Amino acid sequence: MPHRRTTTNATASALFTPHGINRAQRRTLRKQAARAEARARAAADTATGQDSAEAVFPDAVYPPAGRPGPASARGSRLTLPAHRMTTAVASGAYPFLAEGGLGADGIYIGRDLHAEGSFVFDPFALYGKVDGFTNPNLLLAGVIGQGKSALAKSLALRSVAFGYRVYIPCDPKGEWTPVAQALGGTAIALGPGLPGRLNPLDAAPRPHSVAEAEWESEVRKRRLLLLGSLARTVLGRDLLPMEHTVLDVALGIAVAQAAARARPPLLGDVAHALADGPGLDLAGGLLAGRLGDAARDLAHAMRRLVHGDLAGMFDAPSTSMFDPYAPVLSIDLSRLGAGADDTALVLAMTCASAWMEAALTDPYGGRRWVIYDEAWRLMRHPALLMRMQAQWKLSRGLGIANLMVIHRLSDLLTAGDAGSQGRALAEGLLADCSTRVIYRQETDQLPAAASLLGLTSVESGALSHLTRGRGLWKVAGRSFVVQHHLHPHEQSLFDTDARFR
Ligand SMILES: Nc1ncnc2c1ncn2[C@@H]1O[C@H](COP(=O)(O)OP(=O)(O)O)[C@@H](O)[C@H]1O
Numbered sequence: 001m002p003h004r005r006t007t008t009n010a011t012a013s014a015l016f017t018p019h020g021i022n023r024a025q026r027r028t029l030r031k032q033a034a035r036a037e038a039r040a041r042a043a044a045d046t047a048t049g050q051d052s053a054e055a056v057f058p059d060a061v062y063p064p065a066g067r068p069g070p071a072s073a074r075g076s077r078l079t080l081p082a083h084r085m086t087t088a089v090a091s092g093a094y095p096f097l098a099e100g101g102l103g104a105d106g107i108y109i110g111r112d113l114h115a116e117g118s119f120v121f122d123p124f125a126l127y128g129k130v131d132g133f134t135n136p137n138l139l140l141a142g143v144i145g146q147g148k149s150a151l152a153k154s155l156a157l158r159s160v161a162f163g164y165r166v167y168i169p170c171d172p173k174g175e176w177t178p179v180a181q182a183l184g185g186t187a188i189a190l191g192p193g194l195p196g197r198l199n200p201l202d203a204a205p206r207p208h209s210v211a212e213a214e215w216e217s218e219v220r221k222r223r224l225l226l227l228g229s230l231a232r233t234v235l236g237r238d239l240l241p242m243e244h245t246v247l248d249v250a251l252g253i254a255v256a257q258a259a260a261r262a263r264p265p266l267l268g269d270v271a272h273a274l275a276d277g278p279g280l281d282l283a284g285g286l287l288a289g290r291l292g293d294a295a296r297d298l299a300h301a302m303r304r305l306v307h308g309d310l311a312g313m314f315d316a317p318s319t320s321m322f323d324p325y326a327p328v329l330s331i332d333l334s335r336l337g338a339g340a341d342d343t344a345l346v347l348a349m350t351c352a353s354a355w356m357e358a359a360l361t362d363p364y365g366g367r368r369w370v371i372y373d374e375a376w377r378l379m380r381h382p383a384l385l386m387r388m389q390a391q392w393k394l395s396r397g398l399g400i401a402n403l404m405v406i407h408r409l410s411d412l413l414t415a416g417d418a419g420s421q422g423r424a425l426a427e428g429l430l431a432d433c434s435t436r437v438i439y440r441q442e443t444d445q446l447p448a449a450a451s452l453l454g455l456t457s458v459e460s461g462a463l464s465h466l467t468r469g470r471g472l473w474k475v476a477g478r479s480f481v482v483q484h485h486l487h488p489h490e491q492s493l494f495d496t497d498a499r500f501r
C-alpha cells in the first residue's frame with residue numbers, strides 16, 4: 001500500500017523520492033540516485049581492490065526495461081486483429097505441439113521423447129480418470145531383445161514401492177527369480193527332480209466378505225474349470241456334455257474321499273475316481289450305466305499329470321503356502337524341459353495359475369500385478385486363453401492389473417483361424433487391454449499391427465525404427481513414444497544378455 005503524504009519532506013538522501021513532486025523533479029532525483037549508486041559501487045570496488053565481475057561485461061544495448069518506444073510492443077500499442085480457426089487448421093499452423101502427458105501420478109518409466117518430459121504410468125491411477133481407460137490391463141509386444149522383460153521387471157520393481165504386489169504365474173526362462181529374491185519375495189521352482197510341489201486343487205482361504213456357502217460353490221467352480229482346462233489341453237478338443245458331467249461327479253467323489261482323510265483333494269484322487277467306472281455310475285445316480293464309458297478319455301488325459309512327464313509336480317500337497325503378503329511371487333518353470341509342443345508347459349502353467357489365482361480372489365488383497373511373460377507360447381491353447389480371459393474379467397473388481405508379453409501382434413492371430421474360438425478369445429484379450437505398448441516390430445508385421453491396433457501411418461512407420469527400450473505407448477487411444485530408463489542396479493539385476501556373452 002503506497003504511503004500517502006500531502007507535504008514534501010526535505011531529505012538529504014538522493015535515494016529517497018518523496019511523494020507530491022512533479023515529473024521533472026522526479027527525473028532529476030532519479031538521475032541523482034543513479035549517480036550516487038555509481039559512486040558507491042566505484043568506492044566499494046576500490047576498497048576491495050577488485051573490479052566487480054559485472055564490469056567485464058559490455059554495457060547493455062537496451063536498458064533493463066527493454067527497447068524504448070512503440071517497437072518494444074509493450075503496453076497496449078500493438079494490437080493485432082483477432083484470428084479464429086478450426087482445431088484442424090490450428091494443428092497445421094502449430095505442428096510441433098506434443099501430448100501433455102498422463103499426469104504426474106504413477107510409476108516413473110522414462111522419458112517421453114516428444115514432450116521431452118518424464119513419463120509416468122499407473123493403471124490404477126488412470127482407471128476411471130481418463131476417457132476410454134476401461135481396464136488396467138497392459139499388452140506388451142516387441143521382437144526379442146528389445147527390453148520387454150526389462151520393462152515388465154521395472155514396472156514390478158517400482159510398483160513394490162507403491163505397495164503393489166506382483167505375481168508371475170509362469171516364468172518359462174527363470175529370469176524373474178533374481179528379481180523376486182532381490183525384492184524379498186519368493187520364487188517356486190518346479191521341474192522333474194525338484195522338491196517344489198503345487199496342488200492346483202488347493203482351496204484359497206475364504207475372504208471375510210464372502211459367505212461360507214458361497215465360497216464353497218466358488219471353490220468347486222474353480223476346480224471344475226481347472227479340470228476342464230487340463231482335459232481340453234491334453235485331448236486337444238472341446239469336452240462333450242457327458243464328459244463335463246463325469247468331471248463333476250469325479251470331483252465330488254475325490255473331494256468327499258479327501259475330506260474323510262482330512263486333507264485337500266489331489267489330482268491323483270480325481271484320476272482315480274475317473275478310472276473307477278462302476279464308482280462313477282454309482283455316484284452319478286440317474287445317469288448310471290453311461291458315465292464309466294464317457295470317462296475313458298478323461299482318465300487317460302488326467303493320467304499324464306499323475307504318471308506322465310509332469311508326475312509328482314501337481315499331484316501332491318503343496319510345499320509352499322500362498323503368502324498373500326509377499327511382495328513378489330514367481331513360479332519358475334524353466335526346468336520343465338522344452339516339450340516339442342509346449343503342452344507340458346501349458347499344463348504346468350494352467351495348474352500354477354489356478355493355484356495362484358485361487359488365492360488372488362481376495363477383494364481386499366490390495367493392488368496387484370499379474371505378469372504373463374513370454375505369453376506368446378500360450379497363445380495356441382484355447383483352454384488356457386479361456387482361463388486367462390475369465391481371470392481378466394474378474395480382475396478389474398479385485399484390483400488386479402494383468403500384463404501380457406508377446407512378440408508380435410500376429411501371435412494373437414495364431415490362436416486360431418478367423419472366426420474360431422481361439423481367435424475370438426485372443427482378440428478379446430487384446431480388447432481387454434486399455435494400454436498397449438509396442439516395441440520394435442519386424443517390417444512384415446507392421447500391417448498386422450496397424451490393423452489390430454488402429455495405428456496411423458506415422459505410428460506404424462515409427463515402429464520399425466524403435467531402438468532398445470523404446471516403445472510406442474497407446475494409452476486409451478493416446479500415443480506416446482517413451483524411452484524406458486533403467487537404473488544401473490536394475491540393469492545388472494535384469495540383464496538377460498549375460499548368458500550370451
Ligand atoms: N531401457 C533399456 N536400457 C538399456 N538396456 C536395456 C533396456 N531394456 C533392456 N535392456 C537390456 O537389453 C537386454 C534384453 O532385454 P530383455 O528385457 O530381456 O528383452 P526381451 O524381453 O524383449 O527379449 C537385457 O540385458 C537388458 O538389460
Ligand SMILES: [Mg+2]
Pocket residue numbers: 148149150373374
Ligand atoms: Mg523377455
